[in-house]
């Protein structure tokens with residue numbers, strides 16, 4: 535069993551509204567917390583009904599230290615239902631959580647780092663900023679600065695903690711106040727060995743990746759995590775047909791395609807569950823109605839436009855009565 539498959543029961547110790555749309559949950563696991571690296575996330579089984587839960591990943595905020603795990607959840611009315619269910623929780627609720635894991639690791643040998651966060655994407659970068667600032671203060675062998683982007687002043691969550699940690703190495707950009715993020719200029723200001731860590735919506739990631747490549751920077755020096763769940767359209771229910779399995783499934787608005795396939799016993803490989811690794815990609819045979827709302831950051835723009843595959847963990851169909859026909863890796867046994 536992988537360490538990240540280990541499950542715990544945790545109590546929701548405290549709930550704090552950080553902004554009109556972001557709520558912080560302090561979780562106290564029975565038996566104490568496990569340590570986590572900056573950039574780690576927690577798998578949470580979010581109760582969405584009497585006996586039903588959905589799996590969601592939330593970044594751990596800050597460095598470990600006081601016997602609790604902190605996550606922050608943005609309320610997404612058009613999302614898949616996980617955030618709405620989290621917001622219905624009350625202090626004292628009991629939750630199943632999985633051990634911290636990370637797909638977004640900080641390179642502790644980096645000598646210059648820019649952290650770029652947009653919206654709720656700030657959550658994994660708080661711990662990174664704290665770790666890098668502590669290293670800079672202790673050893674002076676890393677330069678770090680951060681740019682935090684939000685729609686409004688009120689949505690600059692954790693900016694107070696970050697300002698305490700980074701001082702004038704933190705810059706905020708409030709887009710609703712007419713301020714703009716100049717990604718090309720931020721990249722141009724970096725030394726050749728600098729690393730860029732980005733977390734934010736998929737559209738921002740696409741811009742950063744293309745600016746990074748256009749500047750001739752090595753791909754390995756750009757590290758990112760995205761919340762690849764915010765598509766072009768609000769989540770809607772749709773139908774999926776799997777001719778190889780003889781199955782037709784309804785995917786509710788509050789479920790991912792991957793969850794629906796797994797519930798029906800259809801095996802699909804998956805790892806990140808946030809549209810980054812591409813492991814859950816399934817072949818699209820046809821779209822009978824509606825359009826594919828690609829919500830991943832794995833496929834290129836050309837691959838998305840071709841529409842031959844989609845990432846089942848985040849992407850879905852939009853349009854009324856939308857229906858997609860998928861192939862899967864399943865092949866019936868000969869003679870069965």
Ligand code: FES
Nearest residue numbers: 805807812814847
């Ligand atoms: S599981 Fe990684 S992209 Fe879907």
